[in-house]
Amino acid sequence: MQEALSPSSLASALNQLRERMGNSSDFIVREFADGPSAPPRMAVCYLTELVDQEQLSLLLDSLVAETRSDDDDAERIEADLRTRIRVGNVRRVHSSDEILAAVLAGEAAILSDGVAGAIAASVQGAPKRSIEEPSSQTVVRGPKEGFTEDLNVNLAQIRRRIRSPDLRVEERLVGRYTQTRVSAVYIEGIARPEVVEELRRRLDAIDIDSVLESGYIEEFIQDKSFTPFPTIQNTERPDTIAAHLLEGHVAVLVDGTPFALVLPVTFFKFFLSSEDYYQRYDIVSLVRIIRFISFFVSLLLPSLYVAITTFQQEMLPTTMLISLAAQREGVPLPALMEALLMELTFEVIREAGIRMPRVIGPAISIVGALVLGQAAVQAGLVSGAMVIIVSFTAIASFVIPSIAMSAAIRLVRFGLMFLAGTFGLFGILAGLVPLLVHMASLESFGVPYLMPVAPLRFRNFKDLVIRVPWRLMKSRPAVIGSRNPTRQADYRDKTGGR
């Protein structure tokens, strides 16, 4: 289908396009003829819902106002058209496929009799959502705007934050049918070229019919599929993306979703929030310690409870043992089943809370809290301690900023509970050691997953469990930001040793 359109027959070209579109009702061909019966000299094709009506009428105005020149030279006609069209972005398209692609992307194709190919003018105006506060990653202090479904809007938000010519955007279309725009964004001179090159290679290898969300891309380009742990971070915050770009990460934005991808990432990145850098460092450090504690709580608490109460009771203080034993008096299920039942109940409530319409929300909380919590204890089906354990675990899992990571922990938690219920504390260890080995084996675009702990990179500890004040963070993180290590000049030097 790469043959150029015959320069002489505009009509046949239009017919060919109509046929390709299957005479879709939204495919508009506006023809301009010299007289009522004269053959059309010029035509504008577009998809009516994808164009901005105001820009379109501006374009049509400029075409109608044209004083007909009887020039037959294709070159001249084209040059004439180009100067006349009062639209910002104009380009030349050649084959009928290219014309269609332009039209499908929301451009208007201007075909002229005697001119091969067409001129595509950007008059896009598809309906879009306005910028809103991101719903999945809220902050108390920090920018309140999030990405939208429109790639251009998203790129604009990044560009606005990093006004540097070094910010690079590389776009490609992925998806045979969807032709989704996928953009790799990085900062030349900070991002490691081998990471960018590897990303290009992986993106180019994707050949799928559709890309409807960045999750599609994530699953294709991640290093290892068979792991519960995410090796690519996703965010809907432009400030997070900007911060990561400046550290040497690469972002992948996909048209049609507010969730952008960040890579490469390490395990510890999932415990940081963009707000960590906006608040005072000491408070942030405390909060981060709490997050890591919550990680262990959410991973281990139910399994530790099951293991200790069914195998290693001697580890409990006497009074606690008696108190727990009193609560278990008359509970029909073994502790493991009790824990699994409660965890399952919580998962059901959680899932229901996400899926159901917002208005029913309070109903679910009442049923969840009262019926399943209090009533189950009073009915003697579960022990009170187990409800506390499961609730605390659930709350702790929400402290982790990344939903992808807390989902991973949830998955591992169930495995550990089974091990704890069959082998006690030994089982937990037997589960944790292979888990650690597995995590150490993971990589994200060439960066070890457990860095900077394994392998040790002490420089990165400045921004890990604690965050040092900004003026002390003089360098970018090792490995990821090693291409351009210096982040700032010494503040004290410049202020005269203050």
Place this chain on the structure above:
Amino acid sequence: MRKPIVLLAAVLLTWPLAGCWNRTELNELGITSATGMDRKNGKWIVTYQVVVPSAMWSGSGGGASTTSQSTIHVFSAEGKTIRDAVGNSYRKFTRRLYFPHTDVLVVGKEAAEYGVSEIMDLYLRNFDARETGLVTVTDGLASDILRQFVPPERLPGDALGKILMQETNQSGMIPSVRVFDVAQSLYSDAKAIGVPEIVLQNAAGDKGRDTMSSMDAFKPSSKPARLMLKRIAAFKGDRLVGWLDEREGYGLSWMRNDIKNTFIPFPCPGAKSEAEQSTIQIRSARTRIAPSKQGDRLVMRIRVKVRGDLVESSCRGDFASPSLIESLERPIEQEILKAIEAGWQASLRLGIDLPGFADRVHRKYPKDWRRWKNDWDERLRRIQLDVKAYASIRNIGLSQQPIRSDGRHP
């Protein structure tokens, strides 16, 4: 893909080898808070004080319940050996007896006189019985003691342990010993140890009246009877040979460097009447013992150093003057010397090496010890003590003068 599966299977198969699959739910455990050992007719009688968790804490409300249900369940089983008795107990008990939380071991008189080495062996051989449990001896049957409540504590076994620990930490007259200490004494050269005696005493002073064994014990604010520590049971080897009163026990505590915190009442220097008394609270105490040979006799050099605060005084004089404070220190030293002498006399009376001199001599004169150990009992009698105490008052409290220093003294 085959290799990882085989590897995984191999790893999984090793897990059961750890032997950690003896799963027991909490409500299948009979948590034993105290154990009693008695002997009768050549058989061991083991008594368990098992916690009734639901009576300790009510299920849904939380906190201590006010039910009149007994918080403990006490029962005995007998057998040719102790483990045999434990085995027999399952004929009358529904739960798996669980010993790691046993705080106290009570040994009855007959069992103590028969010998406790079998009990020690049991404790050291089995992992579920903890040798950190405290040991007490009773003049009668251990099973009687285990039935008693110790208001206001809801768990008598735990409360008994607390009494023993409190006594040790606050006064030191009847120092507590752990199962481990008793076992260790069996292997020491002195082969002697003093174990606290627990009695059920009522107001009239006569023992053994069973008046605290129901939940009614919690109702009155004061019951005539209560469990208390009374004397010290002296063991030679693994057998009970005699009793020491708390004063003698106090002296032994000084000699064994067991004193941590105690009150010493002492008469004022130059006191005209019995009423002129003071008390010092010992904050730190240290006893050093060094044996030495003097001809054929052994001399034990005992040096006691104490520091403490004056907490009570009706002495006359100017408390701001260092010389008075110094003169107050002398009677304190005298009191310590008297206590040590009493303890030593008790040891000699029973003919056992309660202060543990044998181990010190063995350490100092390992060669001579080989000769001496055969007639150690005889040598022990001839040991001469050289005791000196050094007391210092660190703090005289907030008031400089005693309240009655205006001459209106009785």
